[in-house]
Amino acid sequence: MKHTLPTRKRLAVSIAAAAVASGLGMNVHAQDWLEEVTVTATKRAENVQDVPLAISAFTGDFTKDNNLDDVKDLINITPGITGNSKDSFLDAVSVRGIRTQDFGIGGDPSAAFFKNDFYEGRNGAAVTSLYDMERSEVLRGPQGFLFGRSSIGGAISVHTQKADINGGNSGYIDVDLGQRGHAVVEGAINLPINEQWATRIAGYHSQEDGYVKNLAGGPDLIAHEKSALRWSTTFQGEKLGADFVAEYETREQSGSVYHAVTTGETWDAINEANGPISVPTGDREVALDLADGNQDDADILSLQLKLSYDLGFAELVSNTGYKDHDYYYGEDYDGTPVNLNNYRQEQSGDYFQQELRLTSTGSDALSWYAGVSYYQEKIDATFRLRGSEDEMCKYYYFYYYGSTINGCSDYYTDFYPSDTGFLDEGNRAKGDYEGWATYVDLSYAINDQWDASIGARYSNDKKTFTQNVPEPESYLGAYWAYGFFTDGDIKQSETWTDTTWRAIVRFRPNDTAMTFLSFTQGYKPGGFGTFSIDTDDTFEGDPISQGDYPLNTFDPETVDSWELGYKDSLFDGRANVTLTAFMYKYQDLQVINSEVPAKVRNAGVVDGSGIEGSITASLNDNWDLYAGIGYLNTEATKMAGVCPASDDTDPVANPTDSYCEGSKLFWAPDWSGSAVLNMHYPYGAGQIVGNLGVTFEGERGRGWEDLDETQIDAYQEWNLRFGYRSDDQWSVIAYVENLTDEVFYDGINNNGGIVPAHFFGVSRPRTFGISFGYEWQ
Numbered sequence: 001m002k003h004t005l006p007t008r009k010r011l012a013v014s015i016a017a018a019a020v021a022s023g024l025g026m027n028v029h030a031q032d033w034l035e036e037v038t039v040t041a042t043k044r045a046e047n048v049q050d051v052p053l054a055i056s057a058f059t060g061d062f063t064k065d066n067n068l069d070d071v072k073d074l075i076n077i078t079p080g081i082t083g084n085s086k087d088s089f090l091d092a093v094s095v096r097g098i099r100t101q102d103f104g105i106g107g108d109p110s111a112a113f114f115k116n117d118f119y120e121g122r123n124g125a126a127v128t129s130l131y132d133m134e135r136s137e138v139l140r141g142p143q144g145f146l147f148g149r150s151s152i153g154g155a156i157s158v159h160t161q162k163a164d165i166n167g168g169n170s171g172y173i174d175v176d177l178g179q180r181g182h183a184v185v186e187g188a189i190n191l192p193i194n195e196q197w198a199t200r201i202a203g204y205h206s207q208e209d210g211y212v213k214n215l216a217g218g219p220d221l222i223a224h225e226k227s228a229l230r231w232s233t234t235f236q237g238e239k240l241g242a243d244f245v246a247e248y249e250t251r252e253q254s255g256s257v258y259h260a261v262t263t264g265e266t267w268d269a270i271n272e273a274n275g276p277i278s279v280p281t282g283d284r285e286v287a288l289d290l291a292d293g294n295q296d297d298a299d300i301l302s303l304q305l306k307l308s309y310d311l312g313f314a315e316l317v318s319n320t321g322y323k324d325h326d327y328y329y330g331e332d333y334d335g336t337p338v339n340l341n342n343y344r345q346e347q348s349g350d351y352f353q354q355e356l357r358l359t360s361t362g363s364d365a366l367s368w369y370a371g372v373s374y375y376q377e378k379i380d381a382t383f384r385l386r387g388s389e390d391e392m393c394k395y396y397y398f399y400y401y402g403s404t405i406n407g408c409s410d411y412y413t414d415f416y417p418s419d420t421g422f423l424d425e426g427n428r429a430k431g432d433y434e435g436w437a438t439y440v441d442l443s444y445a446i447n448d449q450w451d452a453s454i455g456a457r458y459s460n461d462k463k464t465f466t467q468n469v470p471e472p473e474s475y476l477g478a479y480w481a482y483g484f485f486t487d488g489d490i491k492q493s494e495t496w497t498d499t500t501w502r503a504i505v506r507f508r509p510n511d512t513a514m515t516f517l518s519f520t521q522g523y524k525p526g527g528f529g530t531f532s533i534d535t536d537d538t539f540e541g542d543p544i545s546q547g548d549y550p551l552n553t554f555d556p557e558t559v560d561s562w563e564l565g566y567k568d569s570l571f572d573g574r575a576n577v578t579l580t581a582f583m584y585k586y587q588d589l590q591v592i593n594s595e596v597p598a599k600v601r602n603a604g605v606v607d608g609s610g611i612e613g614s615i616t617a618s619l620n621d622n623w624d625l626y627a628g629i630g631y632l633n634t635e636a637t638k639m640a641g642v643c644p645a646s647d648d649t650d651p652v653a654n655p656t657d658s659y660c661e662g663s664k665l666f667w668a669p670d671w672s673g674s675a676v677l678n679m680h681y682p683y684g685a686g687q688i689v690g691n692l693g694v695t696f697e698g699e700r701g702r703g704w705e706d707l708d709e710t711q712i713d714a715y716q717e718w719n720l721r722f723g724y725r726s727d728d729q730w731s732v733i734a735y736v737e738n739l740t741d742e743v744f745y746d747g748i749n750n751n752g753g754i755v756p757a758h759f760f761g762v763s764r765p766r767t768f769g770i771s772f773g774y775e776w777q
Contacts, residue, residue, distance in 0.1 A: 104530025124327030142522025178769025603641025
């Protein structure tokens, strides 16, 4: 196994997090558990155990050994982060309960993704494959002082392998084969050109057949095929350094697969009005009409150039990036064989970023870094929500009159169907965004044990949003999804500014222990609702022109976060412990309410608190153990804008008049954790390696309505690995993932009206596989 980071007798938080959440085992030597992981989250190279942040770090070897082939796989393995999904959307990602509540293009993600310090963007663009990785750093809590873009919840920052001037002609190739046509091929080659230049080429391909059978016909769902190619080059002069990366990735995978919930009042009404509707009872069986297909396809090109120059007293870094993406998505949102609601999105966009940062060097008591960043984004997307005209008429006739009909001809005497028989409502939304920020952080070493730092960030974000909603070509008109249409483009611009602060005090009582106390503010700019306009009671259904009504605009979110942390190395370096207690106040959540059209509003205050802890220990020369656990407690108040007690509730005048007042954030479990027991015995010219891992989550779901039928029960997932790793740099590892074939879901939507509640993202079944690897240098 190759080592990409320096080694000393310190246990890495990366190993703690790495073993944790998805129960994936680690095919590593004993000494790798004692490997120091150097991170740059503070803009300086530091041992992760010395960083006064809630941060987990993973080596590139861990990523490869544990079949983590997608950036969202890091969500599963990091304490404090939950809410995955099988698609390219980010609205389910929760960092300590803070997540994006809007899936449109008018806002920003609550959790930011970065690659080589370059912001990855939004739905359809941020999710990319992990291959030829150097390390990943996952930071929990608001991040506004470490990257060119701020993040209110947390940040996932991945770093790919650089071309290595001193690495010789080296490389590797790995092949992973498993059930359901699972096949992954990954490799890289490093080529030094001279004493100052080197280049590196890395490639990746992954494919797997689906594991959810669609009884309505078509291929099995939750499948994927992805390919990527990356070229990087490095120059290192006496003072100037340069790293350039060009990467292209193409992805074809299934959109979300929904399992309709067939109990409760919502389902009973739909089934009586439109039924009887037959929905399969098997956990990995569905019956979906897929009138708009089931696709989650993207083509992504990114270019990055990082320059560094040693000024003597400081290092000047320039980070320039450009990304272009095209994205197509389609799904059956209602989760039934009846076409009640299909969703489609076609999107293209480009993103440019420029950051300049100055970081002090030397060993003075006072250290600092300061930076300025600029971004520009253009996004263009079309959306369509499609439902059968007859099914619409059936449902709403039953809703208003309490009896059933056969279709729209029974509802309207002069009804004539559209050419397709569908009500297609849609819009085209375009965003032209730009912003800039400046930040500074000052740290002072009071003595050998105490140091303190304070930082400030000023952000300025301007968004110009264009909304165009054509009139549907249907007798029913703009009735169900949007409720309006426009006379051409409606355009509006808004600007938001904010100043956030951070303060940290760090104390080292001895050579091994470190404690810290921090206060950090977070900010996410406002934006525009993608599917609505702020009409009022005077609106009578006429086409809306520029100036008639404002676009649906929402204000920024903010969070104040406090952390108390402790990190230590015990038993002569044979065990590391980390413990972080946190609390926060999260205000003005940007949430979609239940109006038609669906509008994004600011509502609510969430008080959150919790604790995250881990211990990693070398039990003896052949056995290692990791155990980690996290607890989260949240309470949401002033929630009338999310779940009003009645139709007459005024959320501004009476913000606590809400049926979910005092509820917890239903998408985040109270308890989660993981453990892994790792074995490594010398045998012949190598080692026999193996491990057994488990991850667990407590119950969650139920929605704001607290419905029994949409509860996701607590679960455990076990994984087993066993194989041989030769001293001659080849390996063979067999594995079983989801050993007990546990069934669980990524999340739920309670929905309402004509769309039933549903679960989404059923777990991958028990999977057998074997991987082969070889390295050379």
